[in-house]
Amino acid sequence: MSHRLKLNQNLSNIVFSKCFVLIFALDLVIASSTGIAQTVLFDFGRHDNTNGSTITGALPVNGVAVGSATAIGDTVSYTWNSIGTGTNNQVLGNPTYSGFKDQAGGSVGWSIGSIQQSWTQANGFQNGGLSSAGTLNTRKDPSFSLLGKYAVANVTGDYWFVDNTLGTTGPASRAGFTISGLDPSLSYTFKLFGSRHNTSARYTHYFLEGSNRGYGLLQTSGQNIGSGDAGSIAGNPDTGKYDGNDANILTISGVNPTSAGNISLAFFGTTTSASLANDPNANGNSFGYLNFMEVTAVPEPSGFSLLAAGLIGLWATHRRRA
Template sequence: MQTFQRVIPRPLVALALLAIPSFGSTVLIDFGRHDGVQGNPTVNPDTNGHYWNNLTYNGGEFQIPSGQAYNDLVDTSNVATTIDVTTTSIWRSNGVNNGGLLAPSAGLLGDFAIATATQDYWFTETGGSPALNNTASLVISGLDPGLTYDLRLFGTRESTSTRETQYVIQGGNGPFSASYLTSGTGIGDGGYNGNNDEIISFSGIEPDGSGNINVTINALQGGFAYLGVMEISSVPEPSHLAMVLGAGLVGLMRRRRQA
């Protein structure tokens, strides 16, 4: 008995692949005071082969003004995106000599476990000059309204003082909020006096009509709130993905009829 095997010609395979764009782009951000003393920029690529965006102000000033923009962030493959981050309030920054996480564990934090990313941070506080009133915010812009986004955020400060940070995310849906202790006696893995093992995750965030997602941190306990690392991942909405996949299949069927 003869058996038959259907073989798709190589040009047809190429057509099918080209018709379906790649989704799931990921952007990594190192917030810090990158002055070589309180913190350092993350060298690209990192030990995992990922590229980071280093957000600081004038190399490492303590205070970041409202309206400071960081444009066209790159994804983890070093491809430029349309994503921008702009501060919408005053932030402050610190790091190595003020409780940054110097020896992160990949077993606990995964891809976030890059020392230059966790050793420094942005923060807000109660009081100070000018007074920050427990809150700080930024906007992520240039997002695709046809996609949803997953955000992961990490904050820490080694201290025996109990400090809790709330993260609030607002786009076309939400708001969504979650909080955890960033500081406190023995709160981390192995009795570390800070967060060394928890990442806050938000899924399915839709950009608003202008392609923006707003991020706010609030100090719920202890007068301080922290943000050291952020990951932004794009996810196609089911209808958008179906439309693109459908277009790819149409291209495939047309090529077959012409063969």
């Protein structure tokens, strides 16, 4: 091999390397400008300080209270958005909730509205929420070892729910709402948690819909389904595991908003664990729950990322030919 050929190959390698570094740097700049991995935490409940409390303990203003909280056993605080009035019925006046912040305290231009009429209800501490508040002798607090940063009693201890024992059928029987103000160029990952202490088996099915769909289910209630013990409240007759979900969080990834920036969440309850992923019009026959929700915005691969991938492939081909 001549010295000139070696020199040409070395120059070519340098050019490819510098192009790749430049494109990677540009991609980082663009990703940072789109708010990479922005995460928003939502707490749902009946916020009357009897059956449930906001993240701060203060009564909500226009149905929303925003504040910082630290999980039991943790040392790091995160910002939560508590949503819900002090009444059982969460659709009175057809509210739209806004003024949210992400978990780091930055403002978020999202809103939650179009709440399913009649079926979206709320309860909590006095009715089996995962918290030691209230008067039930079966109550207990969430555990950091099981739930991590989400182990906040005011978050897990109250919930929105739907009662599908009323004989309701089809999509009209769902609880749920629509998140607006999302970025259509991003994909979103949802983490959903539902829990209610009860010995009967209850499963909540969650349906997400934007320009595509996502689905998953959780067992929220049932005898000894918990990962932790039943609790140590004086007078608790249960010596087994907790009769509710105290550890499992459902993750649904890759949900894209509509062109208008909307994703809708609907949920309902059944008594069996059969998947309903292919049957969005199925009927519920039990209770369904939503205690908290985490939404994370995930940037789609940019044109620069795709160009970088192409350059890598071209460089590899060039190296083989050399």
